[in-house]
Amino acid sequence: MRHFLSTADWTRNELQGLLDRASAFKSGTVSRSLEGKSVALVFFNPSLRTRTSFDIGTQRLGGHAIVLDAKGATWPMEFGEGAVMDGDKEEHVREAARVLSSYVDLIAIRCFPEFKDWQSEREDPLIEAFAKHATVPVINMETIVHPCQELAHMLALQERMGPIADKTYLLTWVPHPKPLNTAVANSSLLIASKFGANVRILVPDEAYRLDERYMSAAERFTAEGGGSVSLMTDVEAAYDGADVVYAKSWGALPFYGNWGDEAPLRAKGADFMITPEKMALTNNATVSHCLPMRRNVKIADAVVDSPAFMGIEEAANRLPVQMAVMEALAGQAGGAE
Amino acid sequence: MRHFLSTADWTRNELQGLLDRASAFKSGTVSRSLEGKSVALVFFNPSLRTRTSFDIGTQRLGGHAIVLDAKGATWPMEFGEGAVMDGDKEEHVREAARVLSSYVDLIAIRCFPEFKDWQSEREDPLIEAFAKHATVPVINMETIVHPCQELAHMLALQERMGPIADKTYLLTWVPHPKPLNTAVANSSLLIASKFGANVRILVPDEAYRLDERYMSAAERFTAEGGGSVSLMTDVEAAYDGADVVYAKSWGALPFYGNWGDEAPLRAKGADFMITPEKMALTNNATVSHCLPMRRNVKIADAVVDSPAFMGIEEAANRLPVQMAVMEALAGQAGGAE
Amino acid sequence: MRHFLSTADWTRNELQGLLDRASAFKSGTVSRSLEGKSVALVFFNPSLRTRTSFDIGTQRLGGHAIVLDAKGATWPMEFGEGAVMDGDKEEHVREAARVLSSYVDLIAIRCFPEFKDWQSEREDPLIEAFAKHATVPVINMETIVHPCQELAHMLALQERMGPIADKTYLLTWVPHPKPLNTAVANSSLLIASKFGANVRILVPDEAYRLDERYMSAAERFTAEGGGSVSLMTDVEAAYDGADVVYAKSWGALPFYGNWGDEAPLRAKGADFMITPEKMALTNNATVSHCLPMRRNVKIADAVVDSPAFMGIEEAANRLPVQMAVMEALAGQAGGAE
Structure with missing residues (x-):
């Protein structure tokens, strides 16, 4: 199962395919590729364009988006393997990713680095943990890259x-x-x-x-x-x-x-x-x-x-390109692996 | 293109027309005038009735509402022309209004005065800046008036x-x-x-x-x-x-x-x-x-x-009157000017 | 009119009926029992699963969910009868419950105890006040029980x-x-x-x-x-x-x-x-x-x-059981009393 975590994982031809599909959406092509499907938009940081364009894009593809404010409105999350969770983190990504996967068909995540330790943060650990444990595709809405x-x-x-x-x-x-x-x-x-x-x-x-x-x-x-x-x-x-x-x-x-x-x-x-x-x-x-x-x-x-x-x-192009990404990921043969 | 910023800009007959349309909605008239359209609900202040009634009203007209909490969940906004943005404001209304206009068909805004300087706040500068720069109609969800x-x-x-x-x-x-x-x-x-x-x-x-x-x-x-x-x-x-x-x-x-x-x-x-x-x-x-x-x-x-x-x-009447306002604004000939 | 405040108010047979209906949903049974209806999800505390599963469940039943963050995004609420509201509470549940009832068909509430005084909090006063004053069914999304x-x-x-x-x-x-x-x-x-x-x-x-x-x-x-x-x-x-x-x-x-x-x-x-x-x-x-x-x-x-x-x-079962609860409550003869 493929995620959209960084454009570095996709070839130029694949990316051009997404851009061409986005152009088609701008020209009036209609797709209902998320019909009956749901997308969780998980925000650890503020957003205006990303939240709006993902929500509307999901809607245009026939799907339904859920916005989760991960700071304040939901639980602080741990991602370390084997962590003894006696601090302020209430929930482990291993559970959150699997449970969200049982509810929705795509998970999109925004999680900025915390400016504490680049050696660990450069590994993009939270979204990588989500991608590892989720059973549905994960989309990067900005972490240490913004694909x-x-x-x-x-x-x-x-x-x-x-x-x-x-x-x-x-x-x-x-x-x-x-x-x-x-x-x-x-x-x-x-x-x-x-x-x-x-x-x-x-x-x-x-x-x-x-x-x-x-x-x-x-x-x-x-x-x-x-x-x-x-x-x-x-x-x-x-x-x-x-x-x-x-x-x-x-x-x-x-x-x-x-x-x-x-x-x-x-x-x-x-x-x-x-x-x-x-x-x-x-x-x-x-x-x-x-x-x-x-x-x-x-x-x-x-x-x-x-x-x-x-x-x-x-x-403005955020809307059609994200529709192309969601369509491509949701359409993977076999869905959750 | 017409906005709904204050009833002072509308004649009594026009306002009565909105009230009559709201009554018709209460009597069971169905309208799909927002079919395939989206509305951004931008809140700089708390809300219970406004958020709920705008969201449901949009839904009943066939459209889709996006709720944006402008304090916390999105970026602090500048509205002054020519401002040197080296303080805490991250985004200018000139950009926010144009980008939101590219995603949605109506923008509704709640922005209470800040109790700092009535001489400037009496000009209702934030919503006026949105109305100036947006290319879609703007609705006042309470600023210094509550139409x-x-x-x-x-x-x-x-x-x-x-x-x-x-x-x-x-x-x-x-x-x-x-x-x-x-x-x-x-x-x-x-x-x-x-x-x-x-x-x-x-x-x-x-x-x-x-x-x-x-x-x-x-x-x-x-x-x-x-x-x-x-x-x-x-x-x-x-x-x-x-x-x-x-x-x-x-x-x-x-x-x-x-x-x-x-x-x-x-x-x-x-x-x-x-x-x-x-x-x-x-x-x-x-x-x-x-x-x-x-x-x-x-x-x-x-x-x-x-x-x-x-x-x-x-x-309770907030729901049908806002449906009437959204329908009237969304139905303007030519849409965005 | 019946609420879903505690399983203690429902018989084992009734509860088994809800579980059997949830199993049917898992096996592919489709219901549009919330078609054209709305549900307010009122959160006084954080949520991940509850928010997501209620929202998606409402959507699957054909309805529309409104998420209200009652801390911050809306007004602090009083529930005491006869209270002189000169403190920090801006709104009384008597009004909030009735107004929400005019907009939506179901009200779901999460309100954890405040750890101040168990003698009053054991009465679950906020959700009980909502249930008393609302004219639509109320669902408990966790208070002092989590049905x-x-x-x-x-x-x-x-x-x-x-x-x-x-x-x-x-x-x-x-x-x-x-x-x-x-x-x-x-x-x-x-x-x-x-x-x-x-x-x-x-x-x-x-x-x-x-x-x-x-x-x-x-x-x-x-x-x-x-x-x-x-x-x-x-x-x-x-x-x-x-x-x-x-x-x-x-x-x-x-x-x-x-x-x-x-x-x-x-x-x-x-x-x-x-x-x-x-x-x-x-x-x-x-x-x-x-x-x-x-x-x-x-x-x-x-x-x-x-x-x-x-x-x-x-x-994962939160989704189908809540669909069963919402369907059962929304389907009560006579609706609002």
């Missing part, structure tokens, strides 16, 4: 410019008051390299290099399918001739959970906000950001409110 | 006594442990004057006068359509011969956000609870209150539990 | 071993870091005695005796329908020859709301976790626990992960 966002982003790019193979794709770190999860940055790198772009990662300092799991995956994808990956700290060189600019802020992994010491490095990126001046260096680039987005901190209003900004289309 | 409650109230009154034109309608301030939002008081004034009643506003002190926006609107409505508006502080005179008594507590606007200094004025209304003795002065009046309602603080049990009390009927 | 869990438990037992009359049924207190609600313990006692088992209640000290309301009800049930009830403190004697072992932790009622003084008694049960060694004393017993369950505190992994463990089947 549904990747598909929505790639679909919007293809709608704007066709295939992105050999295009120059700039993933730029941008300022933010707080250190953030690397999920969307990891995802930007994965999907752009998977589809053969020349990826530039612009950071204030090499300490902002993404986790080796994603860096090496991207190098493997481009080695196999075309494109390239490079880490840059020179702003002008990075923007020069870019076809796509994707903005994201994240915390430097060497300071993970110990963010006070990261402040001086963070200060080196104080001028990294995307401005019309920087955009002028590009090849009339399309610019985007996963929402929510802090205006005039990450991207200046003049860029957000220009035709170059693709963020709204990208967010 | 859905107004319709439910007026429908219940018409069911009890027919047209209220020239009836004596008493809006009385009542005690409450805390200073409250003026929304329902503003709304009571707007709808009673719109339908031609002789409106008496009974307050412990003239400092409880409602905002000039609503006072002058009510004077305009009665000048055009009959009826009158007067502010009173004499309890016996206010109850004398009243046909309707509507109870609400609110904070005096001159002390907005600085409530400590309001206490002495508030004490002047300590005996304003609605009691059988006061009701005996009326013309066998119908009495009501928007729910929730504190018993034996605002209205004595003996009045609430008498046949004069209309609050349950009024609350 | 839906009882049905799911009994159905799973019958699926494993047929009728439990004259079987030896051990309800064992197990360790937990905190004193807990007696609801599931009360329910275990009620349902096992109702169906004629020989019930042993194993506790670290006689202070853990359950409330007399449940002890005496169980004695009455077994006097009428066979079986027996005994309170035991000898672990080996209690496990000896048991056919069923059901685990639950609870606080000793004499220390209710004053838990610090309970600690020495609690320590006497430090070794009460269910282990393979204890299970070896039984008659190859089936073991279960209402979820969530703390592994390696209440039950050792080696037992949970053995074929003897019935907890997942029991949790």
Whole structure:
């Protein structure tokens, strides 16, 4: 049985198939592939677009979504094997995953990292435990990657410019008051390299290099399918001739959970906000950001409110791409294994 | 494209049309006017009746409602134009409104004032920003007015006594442990004057006068359509011969956000609870209150539990009037403009 | 009009009828008995299984469920008759129950005790007030008993071993870091005695005796329908020859709301976790626990992960038994009285 935990587990052709199906949904294709089926949407973190688009997408496919707020409205969860549960965790994923599997046909999970220990959190332990113990397919609604966002982003790019193979794709770190999860940055790198772009990662300092799991995956994808990956700290060189600019802020992994010491490095990126001046260096680039987005901190209003900004289309695409993912997973021969 | 932000934007005839449609729903008329459509219910504040009645109303019209708890379950929102978003606000209404518009066909919003600065809050900035940036109709589920409650109230009154034109309608301030939002008081004034009643506003002190926006609107409505508006502080005179008594507590606007200094004025209304003795002065009046309602603080049990009390009927009417509003907005020619 | 507040109000035959209907649903029987109807699920406490299974069950019967988080998302509720509501309670159950009844066809409520005063909380005042004032049937989703869990438990037992009359049924207190609600313990006692088992209640000290309301009800049930009830403190004697072992932790009622003084008694049960060694004393017993369950505190992994463990089947049965309950209540002649 197949899950949708990371696009890294799916081939470019498979992913393109999902994108093509999403396009068909946008063109009016109707599917009732979740008729009589249910989907549990389990949120350990806030959501606006994800909750709304998964719920409506399920409904459009004939199914029924249940939203579970895992912080507050349900029980704190343990995922460690053999854990002696005498702390604050009331329920083990082994039970939660099996019981939810008995009620629903798909389980979608949002669980951001906790900023405590990257060595364990980089293994994405909660969603991996769900996928191990569930007897129905599991969908990642953002953990340390955000694969549904990747598909929505790639679909919007293809709608704007066709295939992105050999295009120059700039993933730029941008300022933010707080250190953030690397999920969307990891995802930007994965999907752009998977589809053969020349990826530039612009950071204030090499300490902002993404986790080796994603860096090496991207190098493997481009080695196999075309494109390239490079880490840059020179702003002008990075923007020069870019076809796509994707903005994201994240915390430097060497300071993970110990963010006070990261402040001086963070200060080196104080001028990294995307401005019309920087955009002028590009090849009339399309610019985007996963929402929510802090205006005039990450991207200046003049860029957000220009035709170059693709963020709204990208967010709107969440609905059809997730319909394609749910349909593909629910349609697996044999259902629960 | 038309929104439903305040009844002040709709004519008496238009509002009567909504009430008549609501009556038809109560008599068994079936409409599938939201078939295949979705409604986002965005709550920045708690709700029992509003959430339940909007969800069920959407369902009865063939549509699907998504409930979004905007405090906690989703992102804090900025609405200021040009804001540098380096504080605690993660998302701008400009994005949220456009993205939600791409997923759903109607957006309904509850957002109470924050009791900080009436000069800005009286402009109802969050829902106005949603209405400006959304590409689908926006419905007010209570901000500084509560227009859905107004319709439910007026429908219940018409069911009890027919047209209220020239009836004596008493809006009385009542005690409450805390200073409250003026929304329902503003709304009571707007709808009673719109339908031609002789409106008496009974307050412990003239400092409880409602905002000039609503006072002058009510004077305009009665000048055009009959009826009158007067502010009173004499309890016996206010109850004398009243046909309707509507109870609400609110904070005096001159002390907005600085409530400590309001206490002495508030004490002047300590005996304003609605009691059988006061009701005996009326013309066998119908009495009501928007729910929730504190018993034996605002209205004595003996009045609430008498046949004069209309609050349950009024609350029950939320369902059909909101169905009428959603149907009217969803049916606009051209949909999103 | 009949509610589903406690299995104590239903005969063994009636309960068996609900279980048989649940089995039919598991075998593929389709019912649209909630077509066009709505159910309000009112949660004063967290939930995973209850929320999901009630929502999906409603959907499968053709109806529509509304989830109301009564802590935070809605208003604090008063239930006392004649209360002067000048504290933190904003809404009286008299209004909430009647208004909800005007919107929906069934009201289901979860409201755990507050650990303040057992003399008042043992009367289950909030759900009793809802049942008194609602004009539609009320379902207990766990208060000081958990009747839906009882049905799911009994159905799973019958699926494993047929009728439990004259079987030896051990309800064992197990360790937990905190004193807990007696609801599931009360329910275990009620349902096992109702169906004629020989019930042993194993506790670290006689202070853990359950409330007399449940002890005496169980004695009455077994006097009428066979079986027996005994309170035991000898672990080996209690496990000896048991056919069923059901685990639950609870606080000793004499220390209710004053838990610090309970600690020495609690320590006497430090070794009460269910282990393979204890299970070896039984008659190859089936073991279960209402979820969530703390592994390696209440039950050792080696037992949970053995074929003897019935907890997942029991949790899965929540869906069909609740469908049976909702169908039975919604189908009452005359509907609201």
